Amino acid sequence: MELRPELRDKIERLMDKGVDLPNPLTLEFGDDVKVEQISGNGVRIYPGCRIYGGKTVISAGAVIGGEGPATIENCQIGPKAELRAGYFRMSVFLEKSGMGPGAQVRDACIVEEEAGGAHCVGLKQTILFPFVTLGSLINFCDCLMAGGTSRKNHSEVGSSYIHFNFTPDGDKTTASLLGDVPRGVMLNQPPIFLGGQGGMIGPLRLGFGNVVAAGSVLRKDVIEENKLIFGTSHPEATVDFVPRAFRRLSRIVGNNMTYLANLAALEQWYIHVRQPFFMEQELGDLVYHGVLEKLAMANEERLKRLEDMAGKLASSTGGGDRQDPDEPARRDMRANARRLREVLASDVARKAGCEQRDLFLAGLQNHRKAGAGYIETIQGLPAALSQMGTQWLERIVDAVQRALSSRMPSMDMSRD
Secondary structure: OOOOHHHHHHHHHHHHOOOEOOOHHHOEEOOOOOHHHEOOOOOEEOOOOEEEOOOOEEOOOOEEOOOOOEEEEOOEEOOOOEEOOEEEEOOEEOOOOEEOOOEEEOOOOEEOOOOEEOOOEEEOOOEEOOOOEEOOOEEOOOEEEOOEOOOOOEOEEOOOOEEEOOOOOOOOOOOEEEOOHHHHOOOOOOOOEEOOOOEEEOOOEEOOOOEEOOOOEEOOOEOOOOOEEOOOOOOOOOOOOOOOOOOOHHHHHHHHHHHHHHHHHHHHHHHHHHHHHHHOOOOHHHHHHHHHHHHHHHHHHHHHHHHHHHHHHHHOOHHHOOOOOOHHHHHHHHHHHHHHHHHHHOOHHHHOOHHHHHHHHHHHHHHOOOOOOHHHHHHOOOHHHHHHHHHHHHHHHHHHHHHHHHOOOOOOOOOO
16 A cells, blocks of 8 residues: 555654554554654554544653554643553543543543553543543543542442433533542542442532442432442432423532632642653653643533523523522523633632642652652652642632632522
């Protein structure tokens, strides 16, 4: 088979710099793929793979397509990550992360160090903290999951699990927060376990250390920690369906605000803590900026979904209850949903907890050993210093939540 001249030139340049291409005639590289953004140090791209996008980055030691063809589109792939087969678009995979064959990982996913999934995993708008492991045959879109301390002590989602993120009204204000950012980034929290053949209905919050029994479908927040949880099925019934009822609106909006506040804290963590570690890696600056791009995409997705829901509230019935306690919140949401953007465009997150931030960063610098990586460094911090870092991030979450809630003065965020 004769390759077009541009493709042949690109493949030859990649091979010249040391990229291992066992069967280069079967590969496709888009014209906008930049050779300089693919490391020549230990990268292996197996037959049948397709690589597209001017933002694509493939770092040292990454392996693409080891168990079948893989399509990569504008992804940033960190050192020693393995994407065994499937479709991957507009997402980031950090060091030693991996996905099995049949995966479909789409826009705004961040798979952090040593996290990943087995075969046939579907992700979109999902953030997995280090070590988080997904089994097979899973749909886990619109989630952030933390917890665990190592590959042997990790948060896990059992096979055949679904995060229900789409309602009969076409609503997706359903992002679920499993663990949290302020404590999760310290890599010292007990893991969360979601038993297989189960699911959760977003937007939902779950505390660290919780174990959900196999076959359970979660419908309520369980912010308490270290609990064994058994989900219950609905009793058999046939009742009238009321479109766009949006019952318990305050809880829905409140959980979305909490999610946005945690995203804001995570962005500050990347800017102030994680950035220097990326800068020490080949192509690390490109991977770092890829993460910030995905966080911005995640923010935009959540804001867009809240605004879409506000539009639907214009024709909402409130369940047909003239005394609907959520009616003031509905009016507030319709009138003020777009004002939430003001908060995330402001410097609220940047200014919150500055004193704790500066003390934490100074302590981090003093305790970091020469050449130590991110995980080793964070897990090696004294407990008091880790707590100081958590306090900084908690102040960000609290400040952003307060600012967001101030745009919705009639909404009781404490009501479940």
